[in-house]
Amino acid sequence: MRYFIELSYNGKDYHGWQNQPNDISVQEVIENALSLILKEKIAIVGAGRTDTGVHALQMFAHFDTDIDFSEEELVFKLNSFLPKDVAIYNIFKVKTEAHARFDAISRTYRYRIALRKNPFNFENAYFLSNGLDVDKMNTATKILFQHKDFQCFTKSNTDVKTYNCTIKKAHWYLENDELHFIIKADRFLRNMVRAIVGTMINIGMGKMEVEELHNIINSKSRSEAGYSVPAHALYLIEVEYPEDIKI
Numbered sequence: 001m002r003y004f005i006e007l008s009y010n011g012k013d014y015h016g017w018q019n020q021p022n023d024i025s026v027q028e029v030i031e032n033a034l035s036l037i038l039k040e041k042i043a044i045v046g047a048g049r050t051d052t053g054v055h056a057l058q059m060f061a062h063f064d065t066d067i068d069f070s071e072e073e074l075v076f077k078l079n080s081f082l083p084k085d086v087a088i089y090n091i092f093k094v095k096t097e098a099h100a101r102f103d104a105i106s107r108t109y110r111y112r113i114a115l116r117k118n119p120f121n122f123e124n125a126y127f128l129s130n131g132l133d134v135d136k137m138n139t140a141t142k143i144l145f146q147h148k149d150f151q152c153f154t155k156s157n158t159d160v161k162t163y164n165c166t167i168k169k170a171h172w173y174l175e176n177d178e179l180h181f182i183i184k185a186d187r188f189l190r191n192m193v194r195a196i197v198g199t200m201i202n203i204g205m206g207k208m209e210v211e212e213l214h215n216i217i218n219s220k221s222r223s224e225a226g227y228s229v230p231a232h233a234l235y236l237i238e239v240e241y242p243e244d245i246k247i
């Protein structure tokens with residue numbers, strides 16, 4: 001039987017989602033907890049591979065087992081066993097062929113920029129004292145919808161079959177003393193969101209013009225795009241699936 005887990009985590013103390021040979025990952029702590037409670041070796045597959053320090057308000061993973069258990073009771077036991085920075089919200093049965101990564105139809109990220117020094121959000125948002133032209137940054141986001149190949153925003157050694165992504169939503173908005181960036185796509189490349197944000201910041205600071213973004217994307221060169229902003233202010237906030245994956 002295949003199950004989906006819905007969870008969230010604070011990525012501050014983890015070396016990303018995916019298992020690492022010498023560092024702690026979110027995947028590892030969940031697998032260890034599941035294996036201990038179900039009394040068999042459990043491997044999970046996540047909806048994505050967030051980088052070191054990146055958080056998830058909503059993440060899904062799947063696992064297989066033939067052991068009978070109460071989903072509600074397993075959620076309770078996992079939350080009792082897991083560290084305080086990982087929370088399980090739901091466990092439910094899905095079709096045998098359902099896949100947490102490949103069946104996701106979209107993922108949405110939020111990036112938080114603090115516009116004023118704040119002792120209570122320095123671990124959760126990226127503080128920038130420079131003024132930003134939000135209107136120019138929002139104009140630049142419209143260019144993202146006109147392109148498919150985003151090789152310029154991913155690490156040069158990324159091993160993928162295609163750099164094509166379909167951007168479904170992208171915009172900046174003010175939230176109290178923070179500037180937030182929301183971006184939704186069918187898939188994301190490694191480091192893509194942080195590189196897009198860094199490029200948008202350069203536009204907002206006047207270091208490059210809006211129309212230059214076309215040339216940057218067409219160049220397919222990471223060195224042409226902006227810097228990669230810090231990971232601690234990036235959040236995976238939603239993963240969407242077709243309704244028919246559930247049993």
